[in-house]
Amino acid sequence: MNSSMNTILCACVLWICVTISTSGYVKRGTLGECVRVCHPHHPTWIKKMFRYCIVEDDCVYCKYYGCPELKECKRRRVVVPPEPTLDRNCMICPGTCVYAGKIFNRRDRFKAVDGVNECQCQNVGKVRCSKKPNPSPRKFCGV
Template identity: 40%
Template sequence: MYRIQQVANMSMLANIVMFISRENFTHFKDIILVGRQIPRGTPPAWYGKCVRYCKPRNKPPNVKGYQVGCISDDNCTYCKYYPCPEFSVCGNGEVPEPSYNRVCMACPGECLYMGETYALGETGIVSMDTVNECVCRGFIPQIVCQKKIPQPPPDIFCEY
């Protein structure tokens, strides 16, 4: 038996049920992580607000409806999962379309980054590492970040 807590809406619940029926999964503390293979040798574990994947290098699973942001140190990768925003119709009446990375839906001319939307040309967007800045740009809008400052240590990134 599996317990699903705090589902934001029926669409998200339907996605979770669909994944449970089709995919291999592992659950940690009421959160379900979906992926085709999560190695048994070094299982993912919570580290603050992140999921920690350690050697041998485990890749974080792609979860439909969530963007993932990760940092790495010498031994592990630490990831946060951000839900995609929900759209029915964009502000200008257009229909949302798949975003650059095809994980979420976005309004034309907008970027999606860690669960938030940004207008094309918008600058000063705080990067997921919380120390660098990004901009929304491109013919197919996408977030581009400049890494001028080294990433923070995992305990700061994960708010441990």
């Protein structure tokens, strides 16, 4: 192979194909548990996946989580169908939220995936989190 040619490698991470150029400029790649995407590109949305990202300089670091599997919901001993989340990406039972692939009941409090912020399941399936500064990408991505 000619050394002046760029070699393109493709690695699939959580159903995302990321391209790494050996020319020295990385547009898409991985860092620990994260998919890293640098300017001018944007992170990928994947159907049936929850994405949480932090930004540092010109790069975005994202973790992806699958939606929980729901077959039916019970409400006061009556079976009701699941409903779509606000972003229409996952299905949830009424009075619950989905965050990082886990189901929480209304008013539940839990740690955000960044390990710094606190979140709470609100009405209508919405999750609200505090706004403390994010950790470094290396800490966030588990490196």
